[in-house]
Amino acid sequence: MYTSNNTNVYHLLLDLKLGLPVALKNASGNFILLSCSENVTNKSLNLMRTLSSSSTSIIINNKRMNYLSRKNVEGELFSISFSKEIDSKFVKNISSSIVNTKNYLKDAVISIEHRLEIKNLIQLMKNNQIIPSLVFCNMAFTSKTEPNLKLNNYNIKIYENTDLIIDLKVQNEFTIVSRSYVPISACKETEIVSFRSKNDYLEYFAIILKKGHLKKNPLVRIHSQCITGDILDSLKCDCGSQLKKSIEMMANDGGLLLYMPEEGRNIGLLNKLRAYEFQFHNIDTIDANYALGFDADQRRHENACELLKLLGVNSIKLITNNPEKISQVQKSGINVIESVQIKVKVPAEAKKYLETKKIRSGHNL
DSSP states (O other): OOOOOOOOHHHHHHHHHHHHEEEOOOOSOEEEEEETTTTTOOHHHHHHHHEEEEEHHEEEEOOOOOOHHTOOOOOSSEEEEEOOOHHHHHHHHHHOOSSSSSSOOOOOTTEEOOOHHHHHHHHHHTTSSOOOOOOEEEEEOOOHHHHHHHHHHTTEEEEEEEHHEEEOOOOOOEEEEEEEEOOOOTTSEEEEEEEEESSSSEEEEEEEETTGGGSOOEEEEEEEOOIIIIIIITTTTTHHHHHHHHHHHHHTOOOEEEEEHHHHHHHHHHHHHHHHHHHHHOOOHHHHHHHTOOOOOOOOOHHHHHHHHHOOOEEEEOOOOOOHHHHHHTTTOEEEEEOOOOOOOGGGHHHHHHHHHHHHHHOOO
């Protein structure tokens, strides 16, 4: 999620989420008009054309380009231009729609995008669960005062590229907000500890069974939020079953369950539902994420480790089938003395999903 102490960057992301065009000023004093591809409107596109003398281009990343072109391409970001005038629907098709037989890149002029500020902005969008794609056009002015006058007349905010070329990665910091005893059916002796992050707007909490945080090497489950699985008992995944099984495993001897707001491997619920549409077209869960421009797994397990440290826990038995999770936890300063495999029954609808986790992500299943 948003990981910068720069409030200008935070406001820039909010403007993009709202579908508003923004102006980015580079070191030479030139301006780029930007809008978020998934939220852009025809009204915004027309305004951008009114203010610009250049054609409108779309930026997508390598993963989305691989999906659109049906081949592996070299390059991190791509700028796509067309001689024809494009509308907001076409922009959204390029950035996030399912492609069957239609070639959206026909007659396109494609170049590699190198600007660091654009690369960082695309990365921030991806981290904040926004489809990582921009629509942009260049602006040229005859005087230094002209851009401010024009942009102010249309209430377009101006941001400096220097806000985006600095290192944006900031270690997340947390504080404990509350501790409350909440008896649950599996274990009456249960405490829920809530946390607030200083670097994002999400809410985190830990479920502590039988004072597990005071035990030596307690059982710990780092569980990513899954509304479809945890609440609706979706048959497409094993998340809800793993959640219930983990609590059952810790109910007798105690333990901790960290419930992390990282839906869909941290692409967010809305994008996870988009990915489900891709899976309906016989694309597995990893390639569905890629087709939307996201990573296969965007979770940051160091966040969970910071929560454990706040609770005074530094050595654990980790309930997981995921070797990458074990590796990340170890690198974040928590000693994993044992990994505990979790086995649950899964419906037929989830078998392909589990096969993908086993074959492509190396899960111990």
